[in-house]
Amino acid sequence: xxxxxxxxxxxxxxxxxxxxxxxxxxxxxxxxxxxxxxxxxxxxxxxxxxxxxxxxxxxxxxxxxxxxxxxxxxxxxxxxxxxxxxxxxxxxxxxxxxxxxx
Amino acid sequence: xxxxxxxxxxxxxxxxxxxxxxxxxxxxxxxxxxxxxxxxxxxxxxxxxxxxxxxxxxxxxxxxxxxxxxxxxxxxxxxxxxxxxxxxxxxxxxxxxxxxxxxxxxxxxxxxxxxxxxxxxxxxxxxxxxxxxxxxxxxxxxxxxxxxxxxxxxxxx
Numbered sequence: 026x027x028x029x030x031x032x033x034x035x036x037x038x039x040x041x042x043x044x045x046x047x048x049x050x051x052x053x054x055x056x057x058x059x060x061x062x063x064x065x066x067x068x069x070x071x072x073x074x075x076x077x078x079x080x081x082x083x084x085x086x087x088x089x090x091x092x093x094x095x096x097x098x099x100x101x102x103x104x105x106x107x108x109x110x111x112x113x114x115x116x117x118x119x120x121x122x123x124x125x126x127x
Numbered sequence: 128x129x130x131x132x133x134x135x136x137x138x139x140x141x142x143x144x145x146x147x148x149x150x151x152x153x154x155x156x157x158x159x160x161x162x163x164x165x166x167x168x169x170x171x172x173x174x175x176x177x178x179x180x181x182x183x184x185x186x187x188x189x190x191x192x193x194x195x196x197x198x199x200x201x202x203x204x205x206x207x208x209x210x211x212x213x214x215x216x217x218x219x220x221x222x223x224x225x226x227x228x229x230x231x232x233x234x235x236x237x238x239x240x241x242x243x244x245x246x247x248x249x250x251x252x253x254x255x256x257x258x259x260x261x262x263x264x265x266x267x268x269x270x271x272x273x274x275x276x277x278x279x280x281x282x283x284x
Contacts, residue, residue, distance in 0.1 A: 031235065034228045041224050049217050068188045070216055074180075077220050097232070101249035105256045108225060112218045112260070116210070123209045 029085045031093045035100045037085035041077040042111040048073050050118055053127075132186045137268055139179035143226075144261035146172030147254050150229070154251035159240060166233040169254065173226040176261065180223055187216060195275055202278020207271050215267040222261060229253045 029037075052059040052069055062069035094100070121127035146168045153165035191212075199208040232253065236246045 029231065031228070031232055034231055038221075038224045038228055042221055045217050045220050071184065071188060073217070074184065074220055077224075081224055093235075096245050098245075098249045101232075101253050104225070104228065105253065108221050108256070108260065112214070112221065115217050116214045119210045119213045122213075123206055 029089050030091055031097055032091045032100060033085040033088035035104050036088050037081040037083075038104045039107050040084040041081040042107055044077050044080050045073055046111045046114055048076065049115055053118070053122060132182060132190065133272070136179050136183040136186055137265065139175050139182060140261060140268070141265050143172045143175035143179060143222075144258055144265060146175060147226075147229075147258035147261060150233075151251060151254040151258055154247060154254060157247040157251075159237075162233065162237045162240070165250075165254070166230070166237055169226065169230045169233050172257070172261075173223065173230050176222045176226050180219065183219065198278045199271070199274040202274060202281055204270075204274035204277050207274025207277075211267045211274075212271045215264055215271065218260070219264050222257070222264070225253065225257050225260065229257055 048058075048062065052062055052073075059069050062072040065072040066075060118127055150165040150168040150172065153161040153168065155161075196208050196212075199205060199212075229250065232246065232250045236250055239246070
Protein backbone atom coordinates (compact mmCIF):
# COMPACT_ATOMS: atom_id res chain seq x y z
CA UNK A 26 0.00 0.00 0.00
CA UNK A 27 3.05 2.27 0.11
CA UNK A 28 2.35 3.08 -3.53
CA UNK A 29 0.06 5.83 -2.23
CA UNK A 30 1.53 9.16 -1.20
CA UNK A 31 0.20 10.77 1.98
CA UNK A 32 -1.14 13.55 -0.24
CA UNK A 33 -3.19 11.05 -2.29
CA UNK A 34 -4.58 9.41 0.88
CA UNK A 35 -5.54 12.84 2.24
CA UNK A 36 -7.45 13.56 -0.98
CA UNK A 37 -9.05 10.11 -0.69
CA UNK A 38 -10.22 10.98 2.83
CA UNK A 39 -11.83 14.22 1.59
CA UNK A 40 -13.63 12.32 -1.19
CA UNK A 41 -14.89 9.62 1.20
CA UNK A 42 -16.08 12.05 3.91
CA UNK A 43 -17.94 14.39 1.57
CA UNK A 44 -19.50 11.54 -0.43
CA UNK A 45 -21.05 10.34 2.83
CA UNK A 46 -22.36 13.85 3.60
CA UNK A 47 -23.80 14.42 0.12
CA UNK A 48 -25.36 10.94 -0.14
CA UNK A 49 -26.81 11.16 3.39
CA UNK A 50 -28.45 14.56 2.96
CA UNK A 51 -29.64 13.80 -0.59
CA UNK A 52 -31.08 10.42 0.40
CA UNK A 53 -33.00 11.94 3.32
CA UNK A 54 -34.39 14.72 1.14
CA UNK A 55 -35.15 12.57 -1.91
CA UNK A 56 -36.63 9.12 -1.17
CA UNK A 57 -35.87 8.04 -4.76
CA UNK A 58 -32.13 8.41 -4.06
CA UNK A 59 -32.48 6.34 -0.88
CA UNK A 60 -34.32 3.65 -2.86
CA UNK A 61 -31.59 3.58 -5.52
CA UNK A 62 -28.92 3.25 -2.81
CA UNK A 63 -30.90 0.47 -1.14
CA UNK A 64 -31.33 -1.37 -4.45
CA UNK A 65 -27.55 -1.38 -5.09
CA UNK A 66 -26.60 -3.54 -2.12
CA UNK A 67 -29.80 -4.31 -0.23
CA UNK A 68 -29.36 -1.46 2.28
CA UNK A 69 -28.69 2.27 1.77
CA UNK A 70 -26.04 2.37 4.52
CA UNK A 71 -24.10 -0.53 2.98
CA UNK A 72 -24.16 1.25 -0.40
CA UNK A 73 -22.86 4.48 1.18
CA UNK A 74 -20.06 2.51 2.86
CA UNK A 75 -19.07 0.79 -0.41
CA UNK A 76 -19.20 4.08 -2.38
CA UNK A 77 -17.01 5.78 0.27
CA UNK A 78 -14.48 2.91 0.08
CA UNK A 79 -14.42 3.00 -3.73
CA UNK A 80 -14.04 6.78 -3.82
CA UNK A 81 -11.25 6.68 -1.23
CA UNK A 82 -9.14 4.17 -3.15
CA UNK A 83 -9.98 5.59 -6.61
CA UNK A 84 -9.00 9.13 -5.54
CA UNK A 85 -5.86 7.85 -3.81
CA UNK A 86 -4.94 5.89 -6.95
CA UNK A 87 -5.54 8.86 -9.28
CA UNK A 88 -3.30 11.13 -7.17
CA UNK A 89 -0.83 8.40 -6.16
CA UNK A 90 2.04 9.95 -8.15
CA UNK A 91 1.66 13.34 -6.50
CA UNK A 92 4.72 14.06 -4.37
CA UNK A 93 4.30 14.85 -0.70
CA UNK A 94 5.42 18.25 0.58
CA UNK A 95 8.21 18.25 3.20
CA UNK A 96 5.82 19.51 5.83
CA UNK A 97 2.60 17.46 6.01
CA UNK A 98 1.00 19.65 8.72
CA UNK A 99 -1.24 21.50 6.27
CA UNK A 100 -2.48 18.29 4.64
CA UNK A 101 -3.24 16.63 7.96
CA UNK A 102 -4.95 19.72 9.37
CA UNK A 103 -7.04 19.82 6.19
CA UNK A 104 -8.14 16.21 6.72
CA UNK A 105 -9.02 16.82 10.37
CA UNK A 106 -10.98 20.01 9.58
CA UNK A 107 -12.75 18.20 6.73
CA UNK A 108 -13.70 15.26 9.00
CA UNK A 109 -14.87 17.57 11.81
CA UNK A 110 -16.91 19.78 9.44
CA UNK A 111 -18.48 16.76 7.71
CA UNK A 112 -19.38 15.18 11.07
CA UNK A 113 -20.87 18.43 12.42
CA UNK A 114 -22.83 18.96 9.21
CA UNK A 115 -24.35 15.47 9.48
CA UNK A 116 -25.19 16.07 13.17
CA UNK A 117 -26.71 19.50 12.40
CA UNK A 118 -28.73 18.03 9.53
CA UNK A 119 -30.24 15.32 11.73
CA UNK A 120 -31.00 17.82 14.52
CA UNK A 121 -32.88 20.00 12.02
CA UNK A 122 -34.52 16.91 10.49
CA UNK A 123 -35.70 15.79 13.95
CA UNK A 124 -37.12 19.27 14.61
CA UNK A 125 -38.91 19.17 11.25
CA UNK A 126 -36.80 21.99 9.83
CA UNK A 127 -34.93 19.97 7.17
CA UNK B 128 -30.85 -12.22 21.68
CA UNK B 129 -28.58 -9.75 19.91
CA UNK B 130 -26.54 -8.35 22.78
CA UNK B 131 -23.36 -10.38 22.02
CA UNK B 132 -23.05 -8.71 18.60
CA UNK B 133 -23.53 -5.15 19.87
CA UNK B 134 -21.22 -5.98 22.78
CA UNK B 135 -18.57 -7.14 20.28
CA UNK B 136 -19.02 -3.94 18.24
CA UNK B 137 -18.64 -1.78 21.36
CA UNK B 138 -15.61 -3.73 22.61
CA UNK B 139 -13.84 -3.54 19.24
CA UNK B 140 -14.51 0.20 18.93
CA UNK B 141 -13.47 1.02 22.48
CA UNK B 142 -10.34 -1.12 22.23
CA UNK B 143 -9.50 0.71 18.98
CA UNK B 144 -9.83 4.06 20.81
CA UNK B 145 -7.42 2.79 23.48
CA UNK B 146 -4.93 1.80 20.75
CA UNK B 147 -5.06 5.30 19.25
CA UNK B 148 -4.55 6.87 22.69
CA UNK B 149 -1.57 4.53 23.23
CA UNK B 150 -0.09 5.56 19.85
CA UNK B 151 -0.68 9.24 20.68
CA UNK B 152 1.22 8.88 23.97
CA UNK B 153 4.11 7.06 22.24
CA UNK B 154 4.40 9.99 19.83
CA UNK B 155 4.94 12.45 22.68
CA UNK B 156 8.57 11.31 22.70
CA UNK B 157 8.90 10.08 19.15
CA UNK B 158 12.14 8.09 19.59
CA UNK B 159 12.63 5.08 17.30
CA UNK B 160 11.26 2.59 19.86
CA UNK B 161 8.23 4.81 20.48
CA UNK B 162 7.52 5.13 16.75
CA UNK B 163 7.68 1.34 16.32
CA UNK B 164 5.25 0.84 19.20
CA UNK B 165 2.97 3.61 17.86
CA UNK B 166 2.98 1.82 14.48
CA UNK B 167 1.94 -1.44 16.13
CA UNK B 168 -0.78 0.29 18.16
CA UNK B 169 -2.14 2.10 15.09
CA UNK B 170 -2.15 -1.10 13.02
CA UNK B 171 -4.11 -2.83 15.80
CA UNK B 172 -6.44 0.17 15.98
CA UNK B 173 -6.99 0.04 12.22
CA UNK B 174 -7.83 -3.70 12.32
CA UNK B 175 -10.10 -3.23 15.35
CA UNK B 176 -11.98 -0.24 13.89
CA UNK B 177 -12.48 -2.13 10.60
CA UNK B 178 -13.78 -5.17 12.54
CA UNK B 179 -16.07 -2.84 14.54
CA UNK B 180 -17.37 -1.45 11.22
CA UNK B 181 -18.24 -4.98 10.03
CA UNK B 182 -19.75 -6.15 13.35
CA UNK B 183 -21.71 -2.91 13.85
CA UNK B 184 -22.78 -2.84 10.22
CA UNK B 185 -24.09 -6.40 10.32
CA UNK B 186 -25.94 -5.64 13.57
CA UNK B 187 -27.36 -2.38 12.17
CA UNK B 188 -28.58 -3.91 8.91
CA UNK B 189 -29.86 -7.25 10.21
CA UNK B 190 -31.11 -6.49 13.74
CA UNK B 191 -31.24 -2.83 14.71
CA UNK B 192 -33.61 -1.55 12.02
CA UNK B 193 -36.34 -4.09 12.71
CA UNK B 194 -35.87 -4.84 16.41
CA UNK B 195 -34.34 -1.84 18.18
CA UNK B 196 -35.10 1.33 16.20
CA UNK B 197 -38.93 1.09 16.54
CA UNK B 198 -38.61 0.54 20.31
CA UNK B 199 -36.34 3.58 20.77
CA UNK B 200 -38.62 5.77 18.64
CA UNK B 201 -41.62 4.88 20.84
CA UNK B 202 -39.69 5.47 24.07
CA UNK B 203 -38.88 8.64 26.04
CA UNK B 204 -35.66 9.29 24.06
CA UNK B 205 -36.64 9.07 20.36
CA UNK B 206 -33.82 11.51 19.53
CA UNK B 207 -31.36 8.78 20.54
CA UNK B 208 -32.14 7.17 17.21
CA UNK B 209 -33.26 10.13 15.11
CA UNK B 210 -30.22 12.28 15.88
CA UNK B 211 -27.49 10.25 17.54
CA UNK B 212 -27.75 6.89 15.77
CA UNK B 213 -28.31 8.52 12.39
CA UNK B 214 -25.18 10.64 12.95
CA UNK B 215 -23.12 7.77 14.38
CA UNK B 216 -23.85 5.34 11.57
CA UNK B 217 -22.51 7.84 9.03
CA UNK B 218 -19.62 9.46 10.92
CA UNK B 219 -18.31 6.02 11.90
CA UNK B 220 -17.51 5.44 8.21
CA UNK B 221 -14.79 8.14 8.49
CA UNK B 222 -12.78 6.22 11.09
CA UNK B 223 -11.16 3.45 8.98
CA UNK B 224 -9.95 6.03 6.46
CA UNK B 225 -8.42 8.23 9.17
CA UNK B 226 -6.82 5.15 10.78
CA UNK B 227 -5.40 4.06 7.41
CA UNK B 228 -3.92 7.53 6.86
CA UNK B 229 -2.39 7.54 10.36
CA UNK B 230 -0.89 4.09 9.78
CA UNK B 231 0.66 5.15 6.46
CA UNK B 232 2.10 8.28 8.07
CA UNK B 233 3.72 6.17 10.79
CA UNK B 234 5.19 3.88 8.13
CA UNK B 235 6.78 6.93 6.46
CA UNK B 236 7.97 8.22 9.82
CA UNK B 237 9.63 4.96 10.85
CA UNK B 238 11.29 4.61 7.42
CA UNK B 239 12.53 8.18 7.45
CA UNK B 240 13.34 9.13 11.02
CA UNK B 241 15.67 12.02 10.13
CA UNK B 242 12.55 13.84 8.91
CA UNK B 243 10.91 12.91 12.19
CA UNK B 244 10.63 16.43 13.52
CA UNK B 245 8.47 17.44 10.54
CA UNK B 246 6.39 14.25 10.44
CA UNK B 247 5.96 13.58 14.16
CA UNK B 248 3.68 16.48 15.11
CA UNK B 249 1.08 16.07 12.33
CA UNK B 250 1.01 12.30 12.97
CA UNK B 251 0.49 12.92 16.67
CA UNK B 252 -2.31 15.43 16.04
CA UNK B 253 -4.03 12.94 13.71
CA UNK B 254 -3.79 10.16 16.31
CA UNK B 255 -5.26 12.45 18.97
CA UNK B 256 -8.09 13.44 16.65
CA UNK B 257 -8.72 9.78 15.80
CA UNK B 258 -8.86 8.86 19.51
CA UNK B 259 -11.35 11.71 20.09
CA UNK B 260 -13.56 10.69 17.16
CA UNK B 261 -13.52 6.99 18.14
CA UNK B 262 -14.29 7.87 21.76
CA UNK B 263 -17.18 10.10 20.62
CA UNK B 264 -18.64 7.18 18.67
CA UNK B 265 -18.49 5.09 21.86
CA UNK B 266 -20.35 7.85 23.74
CA UNK B 267 -23.02 8.03 21.01
CA UNK B 268 -23.36 4.23 21.18
CA UNK B 269 -23.87 4.40 24.93
CA UNK B 270 -26.60 7.03 24.51
CA UNK B 271 -28.37 4.98 21.82
CA UNK B 272 -28.30 1.94 24.13
CA UNK B 273 -29.64 4.19 26.92
CA UNK B 274 -32.53 5.17 24.63
CA UNK B 275 -33.35 1.49 24.10
CA UNK B 276 -33.10 0.73 27.83
CA UNK B 277 -35.27 3.74 28.73
CA UNK B 278 -37.93 2.56 26.27
CA UNK B 279 -37.91 -0.96 27.74
CA UNK B 280 -38.07 0.41 31.30
CA UNK B 281 -41.13 2.39 30.30
CA UNK B 282 -42.86 -0.89 29.40
CA UNK B 283 -41.61 -3.03 32.29
CA UNK B 284 -41.65 -0.59 35.24
